[in-house]
Amino acid sequence: MSEHHTHAPLADLTDEALAGLLADQRAAYEEVAVRGLSLDVTRGKPSTAQLDLSDALLTLPTSTRDRSGTDVRNYGGLQGLPELREIFAELLGVDLAQLIAGNNSSLTMMRDCLVDLLLFGGVDSPRPWKDEERVTFVCPVPGYDRHFALLEELGIDMVTVPMTEHGPDVDAVRALVADDPSVKGMWLVPTYANPTGRTTSQEVAAELTAMVTAAPDFKIFWDNAYALHHLAETQTKTADVLSLASAAGNPHRAILFASTSKITYAGAGVAFLASSQEQVAWYLAHLGKGSIGPDKVNHLRHAEFFGDADGVRAHMRAHAEIIAPKFAAVDEVLSRRLGGQEIATWNTPEGGYFVNLDIVPGTASRVVALAKEVGLALTPAGASFPYGEDPRDENIRLAPTMPPLEEVREAMDVVATCVLLATAEKLTEERATR
16 A cells, blocks of 8 residues: 655645545555454563573472572571572662562562551551541553552552653652642652653652652652663663662652563562561561461572573573564554654663553544454553543553564554554544534
C-alpha cells in the first residue's frame, strides 16, 4: 500500500489526500486481517532465549551448606543467605544490614509492606493506617498497572502526578503531600520506569526524600525492578535513595524493592527489600509470624550461579544482546511508518522492558480494538493509569521482549497501520462535523 505524505503532518493534508490515506489504511488493515496473526506484546516477559541463559541453575547448588556451614535445606535465616545478599547489596548500592533476600516476588513484598502498614502502622506511624479516615498514594503516570491494582484492592486512594524527563514532577508531589496527612506514600520505578523508560535523577530523589510531608510516616515505595536492565553500553546509575533519605533526616521514608525475576527465572528468582535497619527489623518481625525463612536452597543456587556482582553484570550483558535488537526494531518500524506526521511520539529506552507510545488523544482505545480484531494483543489502553482510566485516551504500552525479533517487527507494523487508520478516521470525522 502506498503511504500518503509519510513525513508531513497529517493534520495538514487536504481533504482529498486525507480521504486517500483513509482508503489506503483501510485496505492495508484488511490485508493484515486475512493473515490470521497471533501476536502478543502485552506484558514485559523474558523470552525463552533469555530464560535459557539461566538453565545452569537447574544443576545447582552443588552443596547443601552455606559458607558458615549451615544446612540451607533447613528452617531459619529469615533475612536471607548472606553470600547472596552481599552480591546484591553491592549491585543495589545498599549496606548489607539493610537488605533482605526473600522468595521469588518483589510484588509480594510490596503487598506485605502495605498490609503491615494498614494493620499495624510503621516504625514512624502514630497509628495503624486502617485507623486513618483515608489513605492516599501518589502515583506518577504513566506507571505500572500492578502497583495501581494493589492499591485499589486495599482501598487506598490514588492521585496522579506526571512523569517528567528526570522523574516525577516534584512540585506536583510537594503540593499533594505538604498539607494532606492522608497522603501516606508514593510509588516510583526509579530506573528505566515502566512504561516511560525514564530515570529519576539524584536531584529529584533528594527532593523527594527531603520534602516536608503532612504525614509523619510518608513512604516512598522505590520499586527498582529494572536497576540492572541496561540496553546500552552506557549504564544509567540509580539514585542512592536510602542514603539521601537518611541524610535528610527521614531514614524510614524509602523502602527499596528489587528482584531477579527478569534476570534469572521469572517464577523462581529471588526478591529483595532494603530500607533503614529499623524498618528492616519491623518488616522481619511481621514476616516472622508467617514464615520461618525463605528458600535458602534457591539463594545458594543463585549465589553459586553468579559468583559475584560482576557475574550478574556479565549475565545482564547477555540479556541485552538478545533484547536490544527488538527495541531497535520497534524504533525502526515506528519511525518509518509514523515519523514526521505529528501523530505519535515514543521513547527509545536505554534500559528496562517497555516502549511508551503516545498517539492522538481519543484514539488509543480504538487502536487497541483494531489490533485485537486482526490478532495482535496490546495492553489495554489506560492500563498505565490508576483505575485503568487514561484521561486523554492516548497512551499505549508496548512490550517487545518476549516475541521473536521478526514477530516484533510484524507487530509494530500492525500497530502503525492501526494508528494511521484510527487517526485518519478521527480527522475525517472532525472535518465532517465542522
